[in-house]
Amino acid sequence: MYSKYHKALCSTNKVYRCLCNGLVTDGSTPGATAPAGTGMPPKDARVVICGGGVMGASVAYHLGKLGWGKETVLIEQNRIGGGTTWHASGLIGVFKPSLSQVKLTKSSVDLYKELENKGLSTGWKQCGSLNIARTKDRMIVFKRMKAQSVSWEIDCEILTPEQCKEKCSLLRIDDIIGGLWIPGDGVGDPYETCLSIISEAKNMGVRVIEGCGVKKIDQIDKRVSGVDTSLGYINCEYFVNCGGFWARGIGQLSEPNVKVPLHAVEHYYLHTKPIPGLDPLLPGMF
DSSP states (O other), X not given: OOOHHHHHHHHHOHHHHHHHTTOOSSSOOOOTTSXXXXXXXXXXXXXXXXXXXXXXHHHHHHHHHTTOGGXXXXXXXXXXXXXXXXXXOOXXXXXXXXXXXXXXXXXXXXXXXXXXXXXXXXOOBOOOEEEEEOSHHHHHHHHHHHHHHHHHTOOOEEEOHHHXXXXXXXXXXXXXXXXXXXXXXXXXXXXXXXXXXXXXXXXTTOEEEESOOEEEEEEETTEEEEEEETTEEEEOSEEEEOOGGGHHXXXXXBSSOOOOOOOOOOOOOOOOOOOTTOOTTOOEEO
């Protein structure tokens, strides 16, 4: 499923070892040794969603909203939110390269607010984002974004260095020439969001099975006909691959194989100790 390079990383790198924990190398996804889940999967379903991260949870939720809840099953090889979701940064920015992405992000923010109003935690904080320019070229980019924001209905503002300092008192401004302030941006807790969305999906009839790995995805006439899992076979019409880190390997479990153009790479972010006087609504800095 993975190259010799990635397998070597698993033996030396803590992050890869955590993510690859439980993976096998015979072409199947684990499940038999995963934690006990929430019962056995049904024999028949209209939709099978593979992956209990925030993406799989979102698909389950929206299928439930469409009235497909009782015909949908979500299977997760380990625990809900236990893959790459739990350590995602949670940054949410409304300014995207395309209008469709902008609309998707705005819809996501609306959903987080709706869940919070219901008493379900998402960790959503609308703290805004402050984009800093140290060169004239970057400032030109910000001015173009500001012009584009009018048609895309995004609230944003070009700032002087002094105004940037007002947004973040810790900022040193002697080497910057301006910035772009986007008040609608924020941060959320991906793990809490995942659990809340899953809870809503369950309320709409979606079955969620933990400790259930995929062994094989069957097709008849180029259409999905069923999924062989570690807990039994499920006949289905649709299969949704929300495997995240494992999505490429899941695609290879289908006959013929479905090629998922995904390659995992390492990235970093830093957890700091508490900083006295730091505003909990400090904007995201870019």
